[in-house]
Amino acid sequence: MAMMKASLLLAFFLLSAGTLARQQRQNWCQINRINALEACGNIQAEAGVTEFWEPDNQLFYCSGVEFIRHRIQPDGLLLPSYVNTPHLAFTEEGKGVLGVVLPGCPETYESSSKQQFSDLSQRRGPRIQDRHQNVQNFNPGDVVAIPAGAAHWIYNDGNTELVVVVFFDTHNNANQLDANRRRFYLAGNPHAHSEQQQGQSQQCHLHPEPYSGNIFNGFDVEFLQEAFNVDRETAEKLQGQRDQRGHIVRVEQDLQIIRPTHSREEQEQEQEQERGRENGFEETVCSLKLKENIDNPAHIDFVNKQAGRISNLNNYKFPILRHLQLSVAKSELYRNAIQSPQWMLNAHNIVYVTHGNMRVQIVNNKGESVFNDELREGQVVVIPQNFAVIKKAGEQGARWVSFRTNDNAITENLVGRVSAIRSLPVDVVANAYQVSREDAQKLKYNQQQTSLFSASSSKGQG
Amino acid sequence: MAMMKASLLLAFFLLSAGTLARQQRQNWCQINRINALEACGNIQAEAGVTEFWEPDNQLFYCSGVEFIRHRIQPDGLLLPSYVNTPHLAFTEEGKGVLGVVLPGCPETYESSSKQQFSDLSQRRGPRIQDRHQNVQNFNPGDVVAIPAGAAHWIYNDGNTELVVVVFFDTHNNANQLDANRRRFYLAGNPHAHSEQQQGQSQQCHLHPEPYSGNIFNGFDVEFLQEAFNVDRETAEKLQGQRDQRGHIVRVEQDLQIIRPTHSREEQEQEQEQERGRENGFEETVCSLKLKENIDNPAHIDFVNKQAGRISNLNNYKFPILRHLQLSVAKSELYRNAIQSPQWMLNAHNIVYVTHGNMRVQIVNNKGESVFNDELREGQVVVIPQNFAVIKKAGEQGARWVSFRTNDNAITENLVGRVSAIRSLPVDVVANAYQVSREDAQKLKYNQQQTSLFSASSSKGQG
């Protein structure tokens, strides 16, 4: 019976697939309702937890984005892994060390410089000679850009929880697989420890990360033994089948790595930036700067002492973004201040609130309000390309990070000193809105601030 | 019952989605029949009408293109709006003024130069100081390139109807939403006036533009009041809820805008073009030339006094096309002349006949004639990438505009002075077609004209 139905169905499909596919595509991303999303599930591990925002959410799916948050305890190590999409990691709290493995690049960090290792070597017996690729210190405000397929690991070397939010772009050209985020671990037994906690206010409909495992597990031990030229026991360790720690493991002693000193890091970064400007991606992949701090005052695009500020990292300021086709901004609105109603011309915009709350309205092409709600700390909302949005901070003000699916996302404000309304001739304004020329001038010029409007300024009139 | 069926269905889907999706994709764009399309519906407004070609047409859908035509009456203003796809607008008849709002670009047109405003100021009382972004005069043959998400408006300042045809590329990389064209109005009440006229010879199956509205309508008035710093009544005007004029409104007095004089415009354009060649898109978005006249003799690619002519705007001649990944050509065939059978290597080709008629045959990869009909004035046909086509003008000759989904669309002619047949060794021709070497030479060399063949030349032989 089921078979019969299936075959009838199939016959129907073969006849009408054209129509159906068209219908589906026309309908499947008609966004009539946007929801603010909170973490809906998590995967626990020995030394931390990863929280997930609904991977099955229609809007995430339509815009091809995903969002997670790692909470790594002190001495926690997120095991090395790679993902089939480019992604941006933003350090919300704490400090750590990050390593990104870039194919074919030299292991430039060598343990020959004694001063860096001396303190550790005494504590733990004989000093081990080591050599590895460069690692990055990771501080609040740091944004790390990780290409698709590049393995990376994170270690919390601080005394407090390290909180990192990560934004994935599954529709990116760099992903030739389907639109599922897939994480390939190089170690451990990622799901050994996993439990979906029931304490969230929203519940994920699907398992938050059904797609990850340790790739060594799929190889025969004999092959690993031969390839690594080690004994069977060590080769079995690569597969981690008896590992119960999950994907974030506790390092029993301090992790001994060759760390960049502050001065060294800055110097390197300057050199890297120089080189990065000269050439294309492939030649300089080893010297590309993968990290930039968005709190660096040099990145402030706009500041209004009464209303707030906006910082921005695009392909000019952070050249690797050109290859990832992503960018990121950090914004703050003070108490009751408003951000100009606006739209983004060439990107989806994924907003994650880090502090406070704000009232947000999002409007689609039909002029319908598809989101009209408070957006609170920890919530995420997707503002699709071209959809109009207005934001008003609450009593505590609001701070948020915005991830964009374009390396040079362009925003058009509807009102303010630099805006669409000012671009229009006054007579176009008057006729479009059926107002007098005098009122048209008010619409164009009454709002004299730019982009962020202080609460007081608005009250001055009307 | 419906629920049960649905759940059975769903179960079936979860099992066989892979197969099904594959089947669908393999089938949904098998084009076995192409139709010439005429306007099938329209949306009326106070001072004009927009005509639509079936948005639901399978071929439009598969090739990701859409096509509309605005007919704007004298003193009609197409309200400011933006669309989620890049598009090209071609002025078929009449004259007008066009404004394209580019984010962050300066308002370079200022009303300080008295000579431009003096004539108007007397008629209408006190002269209003104004400042706005540059506007373009819009004449027959002008092609305007509008990036995705860029707001624009059109005003008919002539004495006759302004007819503008617009080509949209919904599959363009710049559109990150789905394949629906979505228009976001900045003013008015676009559907207030809309009626689908029943007088068309073809009827649209779907509502021609279900996706447009005034974005201000989705914001709370209080927010608009605060953002624009105006009183409630003025803020309500932004929403246009009581506006009954539709999307093309009548300007009661002449629209007072700072107009480019002819000499000013030319000078600017030269400067812009200079600058445009030096840098990338983002740096020069404010100075990029958005308009080019395809009737400019400099753009003629090919002319045959007996057969016709072809003009072409590609990324070299009109640099913004590089960013839109689109191009356009205008062709004319004289009475009974033939265009060489040909195919386009890297683009779909959307043909809109402006004058006369021609016989067109389009052939798919199976060697089947999928279109074989007269194509008349006002009709549109899509020639998919790689499909072969031949055109023969009727007794009145034919003129048409071709929009291409590549900024440097490449055509291969099958015969003529520069053609595939001439590229082949004579012995390849002889063996491929089973003809003698002498006949192979005739196939290669008998047609001595290039691309367009006059009727007389062909009659000389055979």
Added chain:
Amino acid sequence: MAMMKASLLLAFFLLSAGTLARQQRQNWCQINRINALEACGNIQAEAGVTEFWEPDNQLFYCSGVEFIRHRIQPDGLLLPSYVNTPHLAFTEEGKGVLGVVLPGCPETYESSSKQQFSDLSQRRGPRIQDRHQNVQNFNPGDVVAIPAGAAHWIYNDGNTELVVVVFFDTHNNANQLDANRRRFYLAGNPHAHSEQQQGQSQQCHLHPEPYSGNIFNGFDVEFLQEAFNVDRETAEKLQGQRDQRGHIVRVEQDLQIIRPTHSREEQEQEQEQERGRENGFEETVCSLKLKENIDNPAHIDFVNKQAGRISNLNNYKFPILRHLQLSVAKSELYRNAIQSPQWMLNAHNIVYVTHGNMRVQIVNNKGESVFNDELREGQVVVIPQNFAVIKKAGEQGARWVSFRTNDNAITENLVGRVSAIRSLPVDVVANAYQVSREDAQKLKYNQQQTSLFSASSSKGQG
């Protein structure tokens, strides 16, 4: 009844299309099982046969690739045709001549130089003057890059069968049609001779090439007569309706073409390469080098006298690949040698074994072995982007060609002199795999070879 069911279904779809489309997309490329594919069908012709690998295979479909093999007998001519995808052709055996028709490029090969034609002219009566585009000699190891939509033909001028394998990338940006490979013939009657042979060990589920025909067949003879300015009989020959030879025809006498001499070819190619480096694609399409021999020792990337060798053609070595966004490698593993477990960051990898056999394991993101089998001569396997793979040659060693869906495909080895494990700090290794520092050092450093590991070296330990 069928109608009722259909309409119920449709109603269901209109309600739930969003969910369904999402489900499908989430599921349709979940690759849980990869199969080695052999030729499953073929199309016979007068002077050769084309063999097909299952075009309907899920993995081929998901990764957007297709694979065929032409076997052209001596004096066989593959009729001129073009395809809607870019493709790479690799000569496995034999020698031939290839012509690629590039639109608008001059016919630079002229029969004015007597020495090239003199020997032929006596045998076959009066010498024919001819002029055509350049042609390429085609030898074992040659890779030819053919852009989407570019017509081409192949002639076997040797004494043995010419075997050419061809890789198509249907998901390539250059293909704006759907994901079906479509071949448009310029001559003949491709299916006249076609029979699907039943002797294959695997059977195709679908007809291997349902999509090809002679485009002239879709035009009216009168139009062809007029366009080519020839008599009706000759015009009918273009359509080839009475042609029974199929898509590979026998040339009765030696094909008389103006051939590049060896020195001429080399000189041209050097010049072409020079020019190719200076400019963009469009300006130099006529001078772009379309052929490169992968067996040229200059292309060896890596050689290990005990283990094997790898040659590679990417966008730097073969500039046209930049425009095709494809690349190719040729590898050899000696008896019992192992290739480092590895993954490719930015490309699918399609492996075709030309000699010998090897054991291959492919691992997905869940750590599951999705392929674990012998791969023998003539078999093809797709290794999806980011999936991990290990290969071990059998007793006869193995040689294979790898086609990649990126013009600069990047591989990360898991172990060896340049590898992910060496990039990690020893303490990250120790903690990730729960081993001692000493064992971590063994994991990092025991394998001292690079990429390919000889059988003996591995046996030295463990």
